[in-house]
Amino acid sequence: MLLERLRGGPLLAEWWDLRDIGNAVGGFLQRIEEWGAPDWVPYVVSGLIGILGILLWLLASQIVFIWIERRAIALMQNRLGPNRVGPMGLLQPIADSLKLFLKEAITTRDSDRLLFWVAPVAIFTPAMVVFAVVPFSEGMVLADLNVGVLFLIAVAALNTMAVFMAGWSSNNKYALLGAMRTVAMLISYELIQVLALLGVVLFAGSMRLSDVVGWQSGFNTWLIFLQPLPALAYLIAGAVEINRSPMDIAEAESEIVAGYHTEYSGIKFGFFYAAEYFAGFAISAVAVSLYLGGWTAWGLEQWVPGWLLFLAKLYLVFSIFIWTRGTLPRLRIDQLMAFAWKFLLPMSLLNVVVVGGEVLIWREMDLSAGVALPVIGAVNAAMAVALVVGWGRMLGHGRPERRAQRALLTTEVGANFYGKAAPGA
């Protein structure tokens, strides 16, 4: 796959053309082939190089971003942040990771030992696997699946079970509460994610991520201009998926200690911590590929390596997550669920219908892209603003007296259903 992609296109298929690091790998693989290795050797070697590269990049980015995040949030909150280990505290993340490696990973007495051990691995794997389908640059993709978008959602869905395993096996009420909260959140926001990505697929006509990037580069536009509302919804759903403020009720310190990983320590906790960061990078990578043009930027990719553009956009999107974490207060669980089901879901559904109609009209009437795309973008942007404001007004968020005062308790639902007051309600 890598070898085929090297030929053609504006890129020079020489190993030193590092606009596509795949070139260097491709040259290496060709050398292997010339040595007379069997067919499967280049295949396996390219896979290994890709996996190692992605893993090393993730670890390096994580170490840097732990420092950036802590310092940035400290700045936002008018304090100093880590500033003792190394110049400006730069070595703090390294010291922290060393500490995680060396600390004892305690397994509590009454925990379910097997699941307690499996859960960190199970949560780490999906966060890594997502990067298999993400195109870092032209040709720099590990497995260019033709069902890439669906693959992303499917892999993210595996998270739910891993979180539940961690919470349940800890045999701790806070861990179980955190796990149940996460499960409820993840199933709700998965729907939003699917509907948001559906709009992208409708436009691009393909679920292959490199095709979506190619579509955006072909029409010289980014899908965020055509799909402002789903892009926002995807980012919000992504923040829920990776448990970042203001959606971090699954590990709300003030309510349930640390949520589903309360009982974890040492390197097992390190796995959860790393998986959260990796998933954050994964969400950013997908948002960049699908909404922000991936490795293209209106011709700039002919001068700057595509993977550099991609990484710059990725870090920018990830910084938005840091920014929201530093500034927004945590939502209550009923607010979060109501936001998904009453606000985002109807709007996403409406968006899918509208986008379907737009694409149909565009195709049937054979309009030129220069006319159709600006009109579609303007219509969708106007619709986004009108929907957010109008729907918010309709739900009564403009009038404080109509806001719900407290959550409907489970016992009250039961009482309502059985027609009598439940004990303790």
Add this chain to the structure above:
Amino acid sequence: MDDAGAIAAFWILASLTVGSALMVVVVRNLIHAVVLLILSFLGVAGLYVTLSADFVAVAQVLIYAGAISVLILFAIMLTPQAGRDNAETLLRLPMLLLAVVVGFTIGLVSLETDWSIADRGGFEETASAIGEALLSKYVLPFEMASVLLLVSMIGAIVLVRSEGFSEEE
């Protein structure tokens, strides 16, 4: 299925699927059973991949490993006395008999059937073909399924809806 990789993949995935399915029945702990069931689902998804049914494979992961398993989990969590585990029941012997009968029938049928082998190679892309088939030839079952899901969703909302809750707040 000629090259060694595909054959190795088939046997690894098949043993994973069947082995974890067997463990689902054998283990005592219900949550362990769910986790093993997910492993079995993932094995089936892998088998779909080897059959070049990529869309079905990903849908299998999304729906079975992602959603159905959570549904089963909720069922276990909401069941009274779910903590007493997969204990012995009176149904053990009849179910064993039933399982043997079903297994015997399936084995017999698969041995007797004259399997036709497709020689046109793998599919290029299945997702768009499935989409077109669903919205043209099979549009009626597709729409019926969606209406059924809508009805069940509305039913669930009506069941737990509190009368006049929002008004009295």
